[in-house]
Amino acid sequence: MNLLGKTEFTMKPLSKPIKAVVIFVALVVVLFYGFVLGYPPMLRWYVGDKVSDLGYPNQDTLSNAEFERVAMELEHRAVSWQIENALASESNDSYRAERARLLGSLPSIREEADYPHIHYFREAGIRTYEGAQTCLQCHETMQVMHPDGTTETVNTLNDVMNTVHYRLFSAEPDGFTTVGYDGRMVNADRPIPVGKIDRACGIPGSFTWTGWAALVEAHPEHGDPVMHSEGCGQCHIGGGYGPASEEMMPIVFRNGFQRDGIDCLICHSQTYDMNQRFVIDDGVGTRWNQDRSMQAAMTVGKPTQDGCLHCHQHNMGGDSYPFNDASHHPGYEAARLLHESAKRGTPYSPEADVHAAAGMTCLDCHTSVGHKIARGQMGVDLVSNDLPHVEVSCERCHTSAPHVANPDVRAILNGHTARIGCETCHITELWEDNIVMVDWTDPVWDPEEGLYHPRAVHRTGDMSEAVEYLWYNGTGSFLANALGTNPTGDGSYNPLMENLAVYDRVPGLEMGGIEGGNFLSPLSPEMLERRRQMVADNIAPAQERGTSRIYPFKLFNARMYEDMNNQGPFGAMILPFDYPTYYETGDAFESMKQAVSHTIIRRMYQLPFKLYMMDEFMAYFGVDGWTMEYPLDDDNIEDIQPNWMRQMGTLMLNHGIQRQGRTCAECHVPEDGILDFRRLGYSEERAVELENLPEMQMLMDAGVEMTRRAPDRHSPWLDAEH
Numbered sequence: 001m002n003l004l005g006k007t008e009f010t011m012k013p014l015s016k017p018i019k020a021v022v023i024f025v026a027l028v029v030v031l032f033y034g035f036v037l038g039y040p041p042m043l044r045w046y047v048g049d050k051v052s053d054l055g056y057p058n059q060d061t062l063s064n065a066e067f068e069r070v071a072m073e074l075e076h077r078a079v080s081w082q083i084e085n086a087l088a089s090e091s092n093d094s095y096r097a098e099r100a101r102l103l104g105s106l107p108s109i110r111e112e113a114d115y116p117h118i119h120y121f122r123e124a125g126i127r128t129y130e131g132a133q134t135c136l137q138c139h140e141t142m143q144v145m146h147p148d149g150t151t152e153t154v155n156t157l158n159d160v161m162n163t164v165h166y167r168l169f170s171a172e173p174d175g176f177t178t179v180g181y182d183g184r185m186v187n188a189d190r191p192i193p194v195g196k197i198d199r200a201c202g203i204p205g206s207f208t209w210t211g212w213a214a215l216v217e218a219h220p221e222h223g224d225p226v227m228h229s230e231g232c233g234q235c236h237i238g239g240g241y242g243p244a245s246e247e248m249m250p251i252v253f254r255n256g257f258q259r260d261g262i263d264c265l266i267c268h269s270q271t272y273d274m275n276q277r278f279v280i281d282d283g284v285g286t287r288w289n290q291d292r293s294m295q296a297a298m299t300v301g302k303p304t305q306d307g308c309l310h311c312h313q314h315n316m317g318g319d320s321y322p323f324n325d326a327s328h329h330p331g332y333e334a335a336r337l338l339h340e341s342a343k344r345g346t347p348y349s350p351e352a353d354v355h356a357a358a359g360m361t362c363l364d365c366h367t368s369v370g371h372k373i374a375r376g377q378m379g380v381d382l383v384s385n386d387l388p389h390v391e392v393s394c395e396r397c398h399t400s401a402p403h404v405a406n407p408d409v410r411a412i413l414n415g416h417t418a419r420i421g422c423e424t425c426h427i428t429e430l431w432e433d434n435i436v437m438v439d440w441t442d443p444v445w446d447p448e449e450g451l452y453h454p455r456a457v458h459r460t461g462d463m464s465e466a467v468e469y470l471w472y473n474g475t476g477s478f479l480a481n482a483l484g485t486n487p488t489g490d491g492s493y494n495p496l497m498e499n500l501a502v503y504d505r506v507p508g509l510e511m512g513g514i515e516g517g518n519f520l521s522p523l524s525p526e527m528l529e530r531r532r533q534m535v536a537d538n539i540a541p542a543q544e545r546g547t548s549r550i551y552p553f554k555l556f557n558a559r560m561y562e563d564m565n566n567q568g569p570f571g572a573m574i575l576p577f578d579y580p581t582y583y584e585t586g587d588a589f590e591s592m593k594q595a596v597s598h599t600i601i602r603r604m605y606q607l608p609f610k611l612y613m614m615d616e617f618m619a620y621f622g623v624d625g626w627t628m629e630y631p632l633d634d635d636n637i638e639d640i641q642p643n644w645m646r647q648m649g650t651l652m653l654n655h656g657i658q659r660q661g662r663t664c665a666e667c668h669v670p671e672d673g674i675l676d677f678r679r680l681g682y683s684e685e686r687a688v689e690l691e692n693l694p695e696m697q698m699l700m701d702a703g704v705e706m707t708r709r710a711p712d713r714h715s716p717w718l719d720a721e722h
Contacts (some may be wrong), residue, residue, distance in 0.1 A: 048599025169195025202558020494683025
């Protein structure tokens with residue numbers, strides 16, 4: 001109490017222990033927020049990523065009147081499609097016109113053809129589509145049903161960004177059926193982001209980091225220069241200046257730039273315009289444009305077959321396939337470069353696959369859990385798997401005894417399913433532009449297009465040249481080799497030393513540096529023996545797992561530049577190409593140097609990356625440790641060499657299914673059969689028995705077709721008028 005009668009309060013000094021605690025807490029808070037705010041820009045600087053506000057030239061704002069006009073046009077178009085489908089079998093023009101008039105007046109037809117988001121947008125006053133933030137106004141969360149029937153409410157944005165379609169990799173330890181040449185299952189011990197770093201992907205010739213979005217200037221022999229778009233980003237839903245590098249780091253901070261770039265509509269819009277997919281340069285960098293129009297947004301729904309094939313048809317039939325719709329819409333500006341070579345050669349279209357002809361869509365088999373889509377357990381070349389426990393197989397619908405038509409022989413035919421995959425008999429042809437071997441180090445000039453292209457050493461639809469039938473148990477090697485074993489063979493089956501190590505099917509085929517088609521010929525005797533031992537010790541146990549059956553695999557190999565400082569008996573670290581330099585100049589070596597100078601490639605040759613992932617990554621290659629000898633340094637550039645992979649890669653064939661399978665005489669014949677029983681590991685005695693089956697006469701008596709078909713030389717799809 002002071003003289004004025006007021007009470008005074010004084011604060012006692014904090015004791016030293018309490019003061020220390022306060023200082024410590026304050027320091028932790030400052031460090032935490034400093035890290036949260038400072039880590040993202042530091043990471044972007046470290047790996048060379050760019051971010052900026054994203055704008056899209058076709059992102060429009062509609063007035064109410066324009067909105068209603070577009071809505072009316074969309075409804076009319078949808079009704080017309082419904083009516084066309086209903087009248088597909090009507091040939092009489094008079095009846096056709098009258099039926100069309102009557103069907104168009106039916107409320108049920110108009111309601112079924114409606115796009116529900118037109119109503120939602122109308123009521124909500126949405127007249128501009130602004131990407132994911134527009135979708136998230138209503139879809140911030142979503143209900144997901146798991147395979148066991150349980151449901152879960154998840155954050156929609158996180159659900160999208162945790163998929164392989166966005167991240168391009170999976171770090172889940174149980175999401176892999178891939179074994180490294182060191183004998184370990186990939187990511188079984190310490191998950192690392194396998195996927196973003198190429199293993200042996202010679203088709204695109206580049207890493208996603210160095211080849212995401214590029215503008216390439218063509219100089220045709222006749223005509224003015226033309227700009228083209230090229231890069232991995234054309235088929236991925238992330239819309240920034242490169243893949244989401246921060247997703248692969250041990251600590252992930254997501255930002256609004258990532259969200260704003262996600263292309264929801266490429267999968268969900270029924271009227272997505274692929275002509276809007278072209279590369280733009282906004283001054284910050286190059287990136288892929290998207291269809292951000294209100295028209296596309298007004299037709300969103302569940303993904304259809306067309307939504308999947310916007311991207312996946314490019315990998316199957318190639319851009320030369322006449323029913324590849326995306327290739328007919330290459331871009332209003334800087335049109336995308338079209339690639340004739342098909343990666344798998346088995347398109348999914350009514351003209352090529354019985355399931356597509358029956359009206360089945362991709363999601364009928366590749367079921368989804370939220371935005372994660374089942375790949376199935378039987379993929380060799382696709383390492384990552386969002387839903388490893390969700391089955392995608394023929395047996396899921398057809399059972400393991402699918403042959404029921406002819407009671408006299410169905411037991412014999414169904415008996416094949418224990419040893420033969422369905423695809424072996426029911427995929428009978430490939431698209432003619434299927435690529436088997438490509439040499440990126442020796443580009444060729446196309447005067448008509450005005451660009452250099454990688455040399456297609458061998459491109460064919462002949463299955464006898466493009467396909468190898470292999471035992472497969474669902475496990476693949478780190479470089480996409482099908483693993484399995486002949487359960488009744490003589491123990492000689494060894495595809496990594498024989499079947500996949502030699503390609504001698506085309507006499508006189510020129511494959512620079514490879515003697516007699518033997519990809520092991522460049523290996524030293526010591527390296528060859530090391531390979532043999534690693535196969536015996538590490539790969540053979542993986543081949544014995546589970547049940548093996550014979551499946552068809554598309555063969556593929558590529559010649560690219562390799563960093564020989566990081567090599568093993570199965571190959572070396574593949575180096576990427578810079579697309580503009582490659583296509584415009586044809587200087588493959590300079591193109592490689594440009595790509596390898598990218599910031600993130602430099603970081604891969606430094607200690608943090610070595611400890612975080614590169615040692616682990618190269619161990620799966622069968623390489624002991626990651627040597628941080630940057631290949632462009634003066635002392636190391638001589639160690640860059642052009643090489644073919646030391647074995648063919650195998651891409652499993654699952655599409656292009658025909659109802660009529662192969663005839664018995666196409667396999668069970670003494671000479672030139674589809675199946676080479678000796679290469680499949682059967683003893684000589686058993687091979688002779690399989691080539692001269694006594695059951696053949698019984699099958700003929702039962703009316704089963706025995707005639708051998710002529711060898712496939714080109715696809716009969718070409719015989720149709722397109």
